[in-house]
Amino acid sequence: MGKYDGLAKIIVQNVGGKENITGLAHCITRLRFRLADESKAQTDVLKQTDGIVTVVQSGGLCQVVIGSR
DSSP states (O other): OOTTHHHHHHHHHHTTOGGGEEEEEEOSSEEEEEESOGGGOOHHHHHTSTTEEEEEEETTEEEEEESOO
């Protein structure tokens, strides 16, 4: 397993599972998810997860900001 495999599993689970992800883009610090149903995203859980700085939902995107707090 890689360094971020566990974090990746937590993120996918808490954005509603892989079946809820209709698109994904990334940059150095952000994962930008387009979700089929935004209400399935558990943003409070993600925000409390080590390795995640914050989560922003806006304009049909769920952005997960990765890094140290």
